[in-house]
Amino acid sequence: MGQEILPTEQDLEDIQGNILGGFKQDSQTFLFFTIPQGCRVKHWLGEISEDIASSAQVLANNREFKARARKTGGNPDANAVFLNVALTQKGLAAIGVSDADLAAMPEDFRQGMRARAELIGDVDGSAPANWVGRFAHEDPHVALILAADDEHRHHELVLHHLALAASHGLQLMHLQTGHTRVDQPGHEHFGFKDGISQPGVRGVDLPDDPIGNPDQGQPGQDLLFPGEFVIGYTAQNPDDEEEPGEVRNVGPGWTRNGSFLVYRRLRQDVFGFRKFVAEAALKTGESPELTGARLVGRYKSGAPLEKLKDPGFPNPIEGDPSNVDPRVLERAHINNFEYGDDPDGKFVPHSAHIRKVYPRDQDPPKEAGSQIRRILRRGIPFGRSFRPGEPAELKFPFDRGLNFLAYQSSLEDQFEFLQTKWVNNKDFPHAEDGQDPIIAQKDATRTFNFTAKSGKAAHLVLMKRWVTTTAGAYLFSPAISVIKGWAH
Numbered sequence: 068m069g070q071e072i073l074p075t076e077q078d079l080e081d082i083q084g085n086i087l088g089g090f091k092q093d094s095q096t097f098l099f100f101t102i103p104q105g106c107r108v109k110h111w112l113g114e115i116s117e118d119i120a121s122s123a124q125v126l127a128n129n130r131e132f133k134a135r136a137r138k139t140g141g142n143p144d145a146n147a148v149f150l151n152v153a154l155t156q157k158g159l160a161a162i163g164v165s166d167a168d169l170a171a172m173p174e175d176f177r178q179g180m181r182a183r184a185e186l187i188g189d190v191d192g193s194a195p196a197n198w199v200g201r202f203a204h205e206d207p208h209v210a211l212i213l214a215a216d217d218e219h220r221h222h223e224l225v226l227h228h229l230a231l232a233a234s235h236g237l238q239l240m241h242l243q244t245g246h247t248r249v250d251q252p253g254h255e256h257f258g259f260k261d262g263i264s265q266p267g268v269r270g271v272d273l274p275d276d277p278i279g280n281p282d283q284g285q286p287g288q289d290l291l292f293p294g295e296f297v298i299g300y301t302a303q304n305p306d307d308e309e310e311p312g313e314v315r316n317v318g319p320g321w322t323r324n325g326s327f328l329v330y331r332r333l334r335q336d337v338f339g340f341r342k343f344v345a346e347a348a349l350k351t352g353e354s355p356e357l358t359g360a361r362l363v364g365r366y367k368s369g370a371p372l373e374k375l376k377d378p379g380f381p382n383p384i385e386g387d388p389s390n391v392d393p394r395v396l397e398r399a400h401i402n403n404f405e406y407g408d409d410p411d412g413k414f415v416p417h418s419a420h421i422r423k424v425y426p427r428d429q430d431p432p433k434e435a436g437s438q439i440r441r442i443l444r445r446g447i448p449f450g451r452s453f454r455p456g457e458p459a460e461l462k463f464p465f466d467r468g469l470n471f472l473a474y475q476s477s478l479e480d481q482f483e484f485l486q487t488k489w490v491n492n493k494d495f496p497h498a499e500d501g502q503d504p505i506i507a508q509k510d511a512t513r514t515f516n517f518t519a520k521s522g523k524a525a526h527l528v529l530m531k532r533w534v535t536t537t538a539g540a541y542l543f544s545p546a547i548s549v550i551k552g553w554a555h
């Protein structure tokens with residue numbers, strides 16, 4: 068058994084808030100800057116460092132929101148404004164990190180997302196040369212993540228930080244908005260409920276049932292060792308999901324309490340997706356709701372296809388999917404399922420999005436192999452909701468999609484592994500199972516295999532991507548004390 072290093076309260080004060088807490092605010096803006104030589108970047112860091120939100124702060128506010136939602140008290144700060152900071156390798160160099168320390172950072176991060184584009188499948192329309200604005204030919208140095216519930220305060224926050232950065236000589240490279248959808252809060256643009264399943268973190272997330280089930284947060288949510296997401300802590304044991312593994316140390320000593328952040332601006336073609344689902348449903352004779360749910364692994368409501376085979380819930384594969392028992396959306400059920408009892412993918416196809424990116428206890432990779440590939444997702448949509456009748460393809464800046472954000476302690480073993488070995492790989496988990504129909508980036512033409520209502524094997528040919536990468540970066544989100552140390 069390895070050593071168990073878990074974050075203390077003092078550590079949670081030092082780890083940036085979007086990492087372990089996650090900003091839940093409805094308005095978020097991502098400001099990407101470059102740091103020209105000779106600009107007063109250290110003074111700027113000094114100005115912003117006092118305002119960086121910690122995980123302790125964000126976790127406390129999120130708990131108050133939850134308590135209010137469950138009507139058990141709760142006094143969240145509706146006026147809270149949160150700020151976080153992350154830098155690319157070029158940004159670390161620009162603020163004066165030593166060459167030795169820069170060289171000690173992992174290769175994936177040093178190279179950056181642009182250089183790794185082919186590896187992760189960002190080719191053709193998703194290739195960096197086609198990314199929006201200045202992302203098409205350069206990397207940002209630093210990103211500010213700004214979050215507020217109140218729209219007015221959010222605007223003030225953004226304007227304040229634009230002016231502050233400019234007054235210190237930083238150059239704005241890209242301003243990316245993010246907004247919860249007004250017509251369907253909590254749902255991404257294709258219409259599916261998002262933000263349901265996240266890894267729980269030991270020492271941070273509390274078990275619902277500490278005596279009976281201390282290794283789970285909410286039902287079905289396995290608690291993982293924090294070193295999977297934050298540097299300097301015990302990580303998972305790759306051979307046993309319940310035992311601690313090694314302490315994860317990466318690069319120079321100052322990376323402790325930091326985390327690697329993947330940012331991807333993913334454009335969504337809602338018209339194309341809806342058209343495909345409607346036509347596919349006609350071909351297979353199944354409802355459009357069921358066809359969409361097969362691609363994702365959940366219905367638009369978030370109801371998990373896998374769960375619905377359990378005795379006690381009406382089985383939507385046989386009947387009308389709108390008959391889904393609403394109890395399945397409750398905390399006790401919505402994420403409480405495995406795939407081991409559906410080895411052939413009869414309910415959730417092997418390549419359905421949520422099964423590809425988190426195969427749970429499926430073999431391969433087995434539970435322990437699944438848990439070392441998890442990420443903390445912190446995405447938020449951008450752009451207006453689709454309105455029937457509008458042009459099929461919308462170009463920047465009027466497009467829509469997902470600001471995909473994910474924190475982890477290894478880009479190569481987590482985000483890149485998911486993208487290359489599972490999502491883009493038609494042979495995972497088994498030969499010819501197909502690529503992820505939602506987010507695969509490699510080939511435009513893919514085949515989606517599933518078991519039809521009749522029990523027979525069926526397949527759909529996907530001719531087009533509905534998700535395109537339109538910008539991206541690998542960033543590092545350092546401990547708050549480290550940023551204060553760099554400032555003067």
Ligand code: N7H
Nearest residue numbers: 255259260261262263264333363421424425469485505534
């Ligand atoms: Fe995915 N979608 O609407 O289809 N995702 N995702 N994702 N995703 C999830 O369970 C979606 C993307 C993960 O724990 C849900 O919280 C869309 C990337 C992971 O069971 C839905 C886009 C990557 C999970 C979507 C997109 C991932 C997950 C269900 C792009 C990583 C958790 C909601 C526009 C490489 C799986 C939920 C689990 C869930 C959709 C991107 C990964 C509905 C539209 C790039 C790990």
